[in-house]
Amino acid sequence: MRVLVSGGAGYIGSVVTELLLARGDSVVVVDSLITGHRSSIQPNVEFVHLDIRDGERLERLLHDRGIEAVVHMAAISLVGDSVREPGLYYQNNVVGTLSLLEALRRAQVLKLVFSSTAAVYGEPARVPIREEDPTLPTSPYGSTKLAMEQAMHWYDRAYGLRYAALRYFNAAGATVLHGEDHRPETHLIPRVLQAILHSHPLTIFGDDYPTRDGTGVRDYVHVLDLADAHLRALDALDRGSAVYNLGCGGEGFTVREVLDAARVITGRPIPLTVGPRRAGDPAVLIASSDKIRRELGWKPQYESLEAMVGSAWSWMLAHPHGYGTES
Ligand code: UD1
Numbered sequence: 001m002r003v004l005v006s007g008g009a010g011y012i013g014s015v016v017t018e019l020l021l022a023r024g025d026s027v028v029v030v031d032s033l034i035t036g037h038r039s040s041i042q043p044n045v046e047f048v049h050l051d052i053r054d055g056e057r058l059e060r061l062l063h064d065r066g067i068e069a070v071v072h073m074a075a076i077s078l079v080g081d082s083v084r085e086p087g088l089y090y091q092n093n094v095v096g097t098l099s100l101l102e103a104l105r106r107a108q109v110l111k112l113v114f115s116s117t118a119a120v121y122g123e124p125a126r127v128p129i130r131e132e133d134p135t136l137p138t139s140p141y142g143s144t145k146l147a148m149e150q151a152m153h154w155y156d157r158a159y160g161l162r163y164a165a166l167r168y169f170n171a172a173g174a175t176v177l178h179g180e181d182h183r184p185e186t187h188l189i190p191r192v193l194q195a196i197l198h199s200h201p202l203t204i205f206g207d208d209y210p211t212r213d214g215t216g217v218r219d220y221v222h223v224l225d226l227a228d229a230h231l232r233a234l235d236a237l238d239r240g241s242a243v244y245n246l247g248c249g250g251e252g253f254t255v256r257e258v259l260d261a262a263r264v265i266t267g268r269p270i271p272l273t274v275g276p277r278r279a280g281d282p283a284v285l286i287a288s289s290d291k292i293r294r295e296l297g298w299k300p301q302y303e304s305l306e307a308m309v310g311s312a313w314s315w316m317l318a319h320p321h322g323y324g325t326e327s
Contacts, residue, residue, distance in 0.1 A: 003234070004028045004067045006052055006100065007074030008045070009036025012115065012171055014178040015227040016071055017045060023231070028065050030058070034092075035076060037323035040178060053091075055099040062107035069111035069237065071230055072100055075145075078186060079119060079280055082141035093144035101151060105159050111237045112152065113230050116165040118219075118247070118285055120146040128288035131167070131243050138280060149243065156241045164233035169219035169247030169287045171226050173308040178223075179315030181322030188255060189220075189309055192262045193316050196270055204255050206277030209284075215255035217284040219247035222302035222311070232296040247287030248300045261305035265313055 003020055007013040008029030013036070020027050021044060029041055032051040041047045046065075050057055052074050061067070075093045076082075082089040097114075104112065119142030120135045137143045155161040172189050174180065180190045195202035207214040229246050236242075253261075259270055292298045302308065 001025045001234070002028075002066050002068050004030060004062065004065070004070045006030050006070065006072045007036060007115070009033060009038060009040050009047075010073060011178070011180045011182065012168075012223060012226060013071075013073040014040040015175055015223045016073070016230045018042065018175060018177055019227045019231055021045065028061065028067065030061070031074065035182070037181060039323045042177070052096045052100045055103045058100060059103040059107050062103060062109050067107075067109050069113070069234055070100070070104065070109060071113045071234065072097065073115040075115060077117070077141060079139045079141050080186070080278075082139050082144075083280070086140035089140045089144050093141075094147055097148045098151065101155055101161070104161065105155065110159065110161050111234070112161060112163040113233045113237075114148065114152060114163055114165045116145045116149055116167045116243070117142060118167055118169045118245070118287065120149065120167060123282050124285065127284050127286045128249055129245065129286065130288045131245055131291055152241070161241070162237040163241045164237060165243045166229060166233060166246045167244065167287075168226065169221055169245070169285060171223050172220040173222040173224065173302065173311040174315035175224060175311070176315075179312060179319060179322075181319075188218075188258055189262075189312050190316070192259060192270060193266070193309070193313055196262065196266050196268050197316060197320065199271065201271040201273050202259075203273050203275040205275055205281060207274050209277075211254055211283055213254050213256045216281055217252040217254050217286065219249065219252045219286045220305070220308055221246060221248050221300060222308050225300040225302055229292060229296065229298050232298055236296055242295065244292040244296070245287035245289055246292060247289055248303050249287055249289045250303070252284065252286045253305055258305060258309065261309045262313070265306065265310050
């Protein structure tokens with residue numbers, strides 16, 4: 001299949017691209033490089049430096065390259081940031097996605113896998129969270145993603161767009177080639193490993209939650225399992241549109257459990273402080289992943305913290321400066 005990956009220079013996009021190439025698909029990556037990294041793009045991929053808000057160029061590209069389907073991951077995704085700068089989030093995530101949807105409609109490329117987020121649920125009504133549970137985002141980030149899920153629903157009704165919206169829980173881990181390099185880094189696992197590597201303290205954001213050890217519980221999913229779900233979703237688009245949670249389910253892991261695993265894997269101590277809760281952080285976020293397991297046969301292969309933290313540590317040791325200074 002000829003697939004265009006928007007945001008293919010990002011953390012998850014680079015791994016989706018890696019798996020598409022490994023199975024023999026041909027891939028065109030488009031990325032604005034605002035948060036993505038040029039050096040994460042593999043040499044056997046055609047890269048086009050493009051902001052998806054340039055709909056005319058995008059449409060030409062879809063035509064010229066004979067693109068059959070799109071995996072759309074280009075977005076900005078920091079919850080706290082989105083509360084401070086909603087305009088930026090609506091510009092990138094809503095205006096950008098609408099520009100892409102219009103280009104797809106004009107070019108008659110009607111297959112789309114979309115990166116959505118657990119942030120569409122806001123404070124969950126119950127855990128594990130099911131796809132049909134209320135969606136009441138508590139941040140502009142979550143609102144922009146939900147708005148685009150709704151837009152895709154209506155594009156399906158009117159224009160026959162077949163889409164899969166994948167609501168990610170907490171992506172983690174790395175492959176040999178690709179790892180996590182956000183600037184600034186806000187996510188727990190890379191922050192813990194950076195704290196170990198550079199001997200600076202890690203702050204636990206609150207240890208007074210009603211959880212098994214007082215710290216926040218999250219549903220971590222290995223980036224390879226996440227990427228595998230994209231390929232399955234892509235292949236199932238002919239059967240119709242769908243929305244899926246993408247987490248491992250189960251009990252999840254607390255912040256302290258992540259710290260313990262990191263201590264064992266690295267064999268090094270972690271300088272720690274306990275600070276106040278981070279605004280907007282729910283106590284527990286766990287997916288019900290029954291639907292994606294049942295309908296797409298998805299089954300995570302790397303559910304353990306050893307696999308997730310271990311692969312992230314290996315990547316960090318091999319790339320102590322991440323993807324470097326270029327972009
Ligand atoms: C964040 C986003 C979420 C997004 C996901 C993937 C927020 C509030 N949520 O999830 O919408 O889909 O990333 O991009 O930004 N923690 C610490 N100390 C730290 C960092 C984190 O204690 O230095 C704790 C947090 O309070 C939380 C857990 O670790 O309990 C995980 O945090 P993080 O990795 O930032 O992910 P989320 O906030 O769950």
